[in-house]
Amino acid sequence: MAAAKTSTVRPDPNYVAEVVTRLKEAHPDAHCELNYETPLQLLLATILSAQCTDVRVNKTTPALFEKYPDVKAFAEADITELEEMVRPTGFYRMKAQRVQETCRRILTEYDGEVPDEMEDLLSLSGVARKTANVVLGEIFNKAEGVVVDTHVKRLSNKFGFTTYTDPVKIEKDLMAIISQEDWVKISHLLIFHGRRVCSARKPDCANCSLEDICPASELKK
DNA sequence: ATCCCGAGGG
DNA sequence: CCCTCTGGAT
Known part of the structure; x- marks a missing residue:
């Protein structure tokens, strides 16, 4: 029987897990940075x-x-x-x-x-x-999806988590490869990493703890 | 695809 | 100067 074709190419689950693990190590304090009281x-x-x-x-x-x-x-x-x-x-x-x-x-x-x-x-x-x-x-501790902002969008593409540019499709891809318990955390991690290390203007690959496993590393070009 | 809109960084 | 920033509605 021929291998079933999937419409979307999924990244290797082990690779995804490794990226998440390293992001957690790099940004243990990742959280929502908007200030609010209510x-x-x-x-x-x-x-x-x-x-x-x-x-x-x-x-x-x-x-x-x-x-x-x-x-x-x-x-x-x-x-x-x-x-x-x-x-x-x-x-x-x-x-x-x-x-x-x-x-x-x-x-x-x-x-x-x-x-x-x-x-x-x-x-x-x-x-x-x-x-x-x-x-x-x-607020309600009942996330039904993944927050996809400009950082999540950019890094998700860099890591090969998705090939889409449409935020809704990116969110669907992330929900398929990230365990539900990490849906909130993955956004915090990608946003922290996107702001502090992998910025859009000038990704700091030399100081990135994921450089050796990043498909988009600037150091090997 | 285009518009909305200001402010900081490179 | 040009690009980017936790987007959304038309």
Whole structure:
């Protein structure tokens, strides 16, 4: 019988396990770096983090969360003032609108509480799988997938975990090769590694503990 | 595929 | 200057 063809080429499970093990050793403190105190604050911080560094989000949110202490305050905020508050994070008009629209819907449809179901989260303005996965994983401890941001996307391709560029397809590939108990952790690890070692502009292969097993190592070119 | 948008790094 | 940053909606 001829070998069954699969539509997607999977990386060697042993290789994947080795990469995960080494990432855990390299970044034992990997965690979500967005600052927040409430579920609402994490949801909003994550919406603001689109195409923006978490460092900049963290410099923006303290004043924002002080001025608007709860969902109601965001729902009733003057949109121009809200725009100015979120301006440093970029895409500020759209983000202000999404933040307010999301808070209004949480107020009117979810009794003021951030929903803990994927379907409900995805129905919110400015919330797609990446943001929903962050909230489900960090707050409710019930991740239904893997957070795929720009770092996870870049490194997943470098390590050969996926061949796709579409975040949804990348997430599906990762869910197939990473054990479910590591779904939250793998994103933290890839994001930490992507920021500190394997940056997009200048990957520091000389100081990377995975250099010898990395298909994209710059040192052997 | 394109738009939204500012700020820092190389 | 150009690229990148925990994306999402049209």
